[in-house]
Amino acid sequence: MADLQAELDTTAEAGDLDRPSARPPAPPPISEPGPAYEAEPAPPSAPAPDPLRSARALLAAHPVADGYSGLPWTLRELPWYDLELGDSAVDADVPRLRAGGVGAQFWSVHVPDGITGDRVLGATLEQLDLVKRVVADHADGLRLARSASEVADARHCGRIATLIGPARAEAIGDSLATLRALHTLGLCSLTLSGTSWAGPQGLSPFGEEVVRELNRLGVLADLSGASEATAHRVLTVSRAPVLFTRSGARALRDAPANLSDDLLTALGAAKGLCLVPLAAGQTGSSIREVADHLDHVRRLAGPECVGLSGTYDTSAAHPDGLADTSRYPHLIAELIERDWPDDDLARLTWGNVQRALRGADFAGRAARERQRRQQRPATG
Template sequence: MALLVALGTGVGVGLPLALRSGSSLQERLIAAQNILAQVPLIDGHNDMPWNIRKFAGGKLNTLRALETGLQHQDPWSKSAWSHTDLPRLREGRVGAQFWAAYVPCGAQYLDAVKQTLEQIDLIKRMVDRYSDYLRLAVDAKGIEESHQEGRIASLLGVEGGHSLGNSLGVLRTYYDLGIRYVTLTHTCNTPWADCSIAEADPHHPREGGLTHFGKLVIKEMNRLGVIVDLSHASSATMHHALDASRAPVIFSHSSTRALCNITRNVPDEVLKRLVKLFSLIFACFYESVVSCARRSWAYRFIPHINHIRRVAGIDHVGIGAGYDGINTTPQGLEDVSKYPYLFAELLQDPTWTEEDLRKLAGLNFLRVFRQVEKVREDLRRANALADETSITNEELKGQLQCIYQERSAVQSVVT
């Protein structure tokens, strides 16, 4: 009983062997909650801002259920894509959340920048409106301070390089607005980077990874302190980015190709390269990338974490569930309230130490973020200037020609 009281109150006791070998679920949940009280649970990717745009037209003033529980309000309660609200974030002991400023690939060459700015505005308005729950964070220190205050650090990421509009000036503006990672691609190529779909389909147009401008994007992200996110990228893009970046990179919501052989996942040769740059993969909960199937239990997700730990090491794994951007989850991990159950499950495995679990929860990403900030400060001291290069006409022409060919092929099938 004394042990359980200590765990429940956050006293820094270790996890004794007796708790490991014969503990009940309730005992392990208390132990998991103690760990998450000490270290912020940092999730790499959540798409709720897009669902607010999709279901509520981006209007927070009429969305009172965000604070009372969206699972009880239509259309959220009927949607397989909805897993997040403020009460469930607290129940799940989430300490920091990267909110995705996502817009669809169809906005590329149209109004992707405008839509992305609206999504950034939405996230910041959400943080302001629910300041009892949330606090905007732009650095590692802000995450730790938010956790100490009992608020959820809210960080901003842009999902998809198409949101840059092929402009380094737009990238710099996003940084000033609080963006701290950019996912280089989503489900479409940009004129300067290939996505994972290009790798999967031999007939899909491709550039072979990153173009010259794409490598300049990486360089400018390093200079600013914007984290390079390689989820959704092709293997060639992953390798080129790892070659080009001076700062650690992340995969904000990916899993391992060795256990689910699809190009959306990360191959072992890339996992091995994460060590040199002190980089990190946030493992995703999406059934399609976890088990290559429609339904599985939570334990089907855990082998992905263990595989990353085995290939890259414990210092290079985190959690990026992808909630609200996925429509199937492992049973037992149905929404953001379930994170303690994942840690309780890991507590049954004697190969996971308490320090390992602290690293998985948040210490690994805090290290990555501080290293990204160090690279930024080193470049500032070296008087590195903003890159004023524009994308070349050849890079734009090649991508636009590919799009024309794709649309022509579709049109010929339709007609």
């Protein structure tokens, strides 16, 4: 013990290593004259990265999957258009989609609220037909898709993936057979609101059957505009991720389709997806206000549960600086300035929609396999 104490006593005390050790005095400077040398200037510091350039680079790798476009109904009312060359009558022609880094869009086949009853199905079918004709006429820029793999294939071929939906639930009436027929025609999403079986009191037993059939078909349930009771019940019943295709945060702006903090938290727990709209009435009149909604949803639901919904070519007014689809890089630049990690930005623009599509496909395959096992005759 004494030896150990002696060793400790000879160890330098704290701070001794910071003092210079004793050295012989330095020799005097040479007195011979010589050329005078100036210290080299410090190299210039690297310029700060340009957020807009960084945004465009990110979108080149992870394009925007836009959750809601009203283009079909807008085109229906135009006498002539050319989306490939560009058309000033719309917000989302092919040149502006490419300029904005958009790789996929959900084309809504909603019909106006003034169309009711049996007319809703007929108008929805007309919208479906229109979407297919428009995409076929612009095959150099657009390609129909209905799954994550088809969306990825379209992107790899240099096309913008077009997914059909959402449609109004009123189009199926009280018929699962009609839902199956719409799915066969390419429908990818159905909005569960405005019906007797998905109302203010929640889902009826038939409404729960609709959700289960959506899961079996691989069609995504859209809950924007649904009551809180309906939304919470769908989150419980659905085996697949659900969407809110046009919903911001009610804590920031009390708009009808925006979500409460409680519902955003439940959405995160269920791994659903809130697609924040670029609509002034819901998320504010500036890019910063839209970014505030994205921050809020990301914080409560999680970075894997937030996405983007342009709501272009609808009646919605858009925030300053986000007039059409070419402006998406400016929104991403704002998020870069807010220190969003690249991984979260990639989820926001592309990855989260792909995850939802894959989840719907997986849930559908699992449901169909369970159905086959139940229908298989017993042997023995």
